[in-house]
Amino acid sequence: MIEYFLIAKIISLEGDKGFLRITPYTDDPDRFKLLKNVFIDFWGEKKIFSLQTVVYKKGNIFLKFNGFDDRESTEIFIDKNIYVDEQNLIKLPNGHYFVHDIIGCIVLRNGLEFGIVVDVYSLASNDIFVIKKNDNAEILIPAVQQFIESIDIVNKTLVLKPGEDFYEEDEN
Template sequence: MSDFFLVAEIKNLFNDEGYLVVSPVTDFPERFIVGLNVYIDVFGENKLFIIEDVINDKGKIYLKFKNFDNSDSIDFLINKRVFVKEEDLVRLEANTYFIHDLIGCKVYKDLKFFGYLTEVYSFPANDVYVVNDEKGEDILIPAIEKFVKSINIQNRRIDISGELDFEDES
């Protein structure tokens, strides 16, 4: 589903009125609003579903799609993944990035190629970037201003601080 971005996974039926239990895969659970177009892979095709109602109960999200009014009509979606198109992604504040935009960026230390960003771990204090260096080793870099000097998504480039020392101390 290129050009589509994962936002939730359907876990189960919620009730007999066609509501589904979904597990958000987003930092923005408030993105689920009435009228939002979402896409679900049904038999190999991206099918459009329109959110008719949303219940957000203490962090649990329940969705009801338009024209699906009972559990029998919607149970085929259990264990499916919910996507949105790029134009429906949440607009980010300055200096914040989608993980999918960071993955694959070249990372430079002191203007010298250092490796590729391969993964991002999200923690309460800050994210941590996983960079696969030229030796094939994964290096963990805290995603804080002290260590990450610049990010240029258009050029797929991240510059990190020369202060970081990754030499083996043993």
């Protein structure tokens, strides 16, 4: 089964030549000019569309699909999400991970299973891992070296640094 990854949302039409304005969900907006195809979900099924043109203008990104040359033919795309398959994901630098790779990681502390990563909050300063502990309580751990010893995406494990009282609930 093919996995798809959300990279943008189409928010409006631009002009009368079939251009669509998007909101990117990526730290690298230049990635769009490297894409040849994207996927859009119509009624639960991903359909492939070929990119003809990508335009960057005044802080906005505009896409044009092959065969869609006017406003009427592109109206169906408004409010649709844009996806790529795994083959077209950008390559991240060492030590950086996609959210979908982090979610589901078994969390280890002092060599024992502590919980599982169930969500990731992306904040301006750093990401926050939402960990569901073995007792079903959820805690938030900053995704910084002070708390994280290692992440192994292949084996789906995240190891917390030992000895941090931060992980324990206040009993008082």
